[in-house]
Amino acid sequence: MSNDHDHHEQSIWEKYIFSVDHKVIGMQYLFTGMLMALIGGFFVYVFRMQLAFPGAEVLGWGIVNSAEYNALVTNHGSIMIFWVAMPVLIAAFGNFLIPLMIGCDDMVFPRLNRLSYQIFLISALVLIASFFVQGGGFGGAWTAYPPLSANANYNLTPWGSILWLVAVALEFVAFLMGGINFITTLMNSRAPGMKMYDIPIVVWMIVLASILFMASVGPLIAGAIMLLLDQTMSIGFFDPAKGGDPVLWQHLFWFFGHPEVYVVLLPAMGIVAEVMTTFSRKKLFAYKTVLNTAIATGILSFFVWAHHQFVSGIDPRMANIFTVTTVIISIPIAEMCFVYIATLYKGSIEFTTAMLFALAFLVEFLLGGVTGIFLGASGSDIYFHDTYFVLAHFHYTFVPIAIISVFAAIYYWYPKMFGRLMNETLGKIHFWGTVISFNIIFIPLFILGASGQHRRIYNYENFPQLATDGMQNLRVVATMGLIAMLVSQIPFLYNFVTSWKKGKIAGNNPWKANTLEWVATSPAPHGNFKELPTCYRGPYEYGKMEGRKDDYWPQNEES
């Protein structure tokens, strides 16, 4: 295989735009995801300013009317999940890491991989186009419940809602192709000697996430086509006047939507495992337990979807079943958290920026996890459903997943991507700025939610109980936290760009880590390895080992 890659000079075009190299495709996903994150970040800035200072002109936007407000919140959610969390966590790191970490030269289907990115790029362009059509962008929430999403007379965005749906459907197609590739590559291309329990956890997690995605997305693709037919031809799958049922969409959506939470959680947990073991110089505590809990979580995640629908008009008896499954899913997740904490036991922790982000993931995710129990328990969900408590809860899971763990990964693998280290001082400014301001945003939102503040309201003055000075002050605090968090990304972007040319030269293995990607030169060349490595042991052999001077033992080193 590796002979194919040898010695022919590639043009820039071939090398960066139409490349079939898994690393370049990973970068394309990473940069596209980062650009989309900027758009999603700008949207949240605009609508949080409107919430803090209702009716005031927002710098860079102007007056926010209610149609714009709805489009901003809808597309903030859609972008952050479908065009940031998924492409960055799964596609970017999956593409970049899987072949390097299992010691092969590329994905098994490189052209399918390229097609996957191209379809993804088109989906992003379609979504962006949807903001500029007549009627504006879709504003029916990222969950797109019909009949609102199905009928332009109700949503008043005849083109925005169609384009939004087409964009989401295309994005799913892209990720199906990516998923096929990840699973097949892991099954077939592992380095000689790499057994099931020698595979780095992050690779396991990305592949498990791809399996979850592929198993859950089918019903939603069917649902999306049904909704598209409702929108364009008024077929009426979800229209009760024509014998359809609007709640059916909710089942199709959440049957995908809840596993989706774990689709992004698992790769983040994987990243944290790699970073934590390296910088605490500790073997991952109970590797098999981590893997088993991840599989258990994945299976259970298919039986919890209706906890999003407790008060949606489903048979109330069904809520009891879903309460049981939802609360029970806390067990594998809690166990995974315990095991991660136990990994630090008797370690020797070095507080690099990557490690700080990995630790912050655990610290913050724990709060996101326990607040989920209030929502999974049907009785208390009656009150909390669709309040800011829900919003704060899932941001305490999604921000650690899609932002904090991604930063851990970028600081950790940057040397392998670009051959240079990022600046640690700027990294620490970025870390503290991001994590502190994140809490300043969302702690007030928990309180507002518990006080009954419901979601997706552009101005609370119509609700006397929510229009108090105390609550308005909390909204202002949250918005200030958001601005601080956005400003904190400037040192990161500066660091990311300047370290490319000016960072300290990294060498092949700057962190003294075990996994196979550190065997390749930094940055890894086309074809990855000069000589494909052989694997002799598990990925986390760290610590004081008998007969070894070093506290680490790379996977490819012969005993």
Place this chain on the structure above:
Amino acid sequence: MNFLIEQASSFAADIDGLIIIIAVLAGFWFFVAEFVLFYFIFKYSRKNQAQSEYITGEEPELVKWVHWPHIAVLVCDIVIIFFAVKVWYNVKQDFPQPDETIRVVGYQWSWKFVHPGADKQLGTEDDIEMIDELHLKVNTTYHFKLESEDVMHSFSIPVFRLKQDAVPGRVITGWFKPIKTGQYDIQCAEMCGIGHGIMGSQLYVESEEDHNKWIQSVNGQGETLSQVQ
């Protein structure tokens, strides 16, 4: 500002009780986990621990530290499920006999409330139809028949701890019993289009005397007040 707002229905205290049970149990695990995590972070920093130990995590004397909390979490889960289902059953499954029944209809972007009027029967001539205003008598058990004329709405009264989606094409029945007089917010808690942010109504829980006065003031006829705001 109270952490949770006031309780104005008979089941509000049950739901708050469940919230407190979960807060205590989940809060306990949260603080234990955070405490151990921070303790390890400081205790095993490179400054304090120059070299790490080789631990697989399969040693029985260490596994028990994960195994026993795991069992304990399961026990907590069972307690939470028990109380969650109990509260849910009381609020959403087991309806007491109603003294009166009202109709609630959501449409873009208002709530229409049909009160039974003096004869306490819905569907009669003296029904009182109000837009964005709901008048209830304190200590009276109500059933509501919830409908939607267009898209999904969600009938939400935070002081009652009540929420139920209104689904076009269906009539969904629920119940509540106000226990406190006062004026409160009614929300639409489901995204329902560009007017979602103004879809608020006012709830007036009145004493029997005040309620009768109100019925007389609208003169026993169905009357539609102009839309609030």
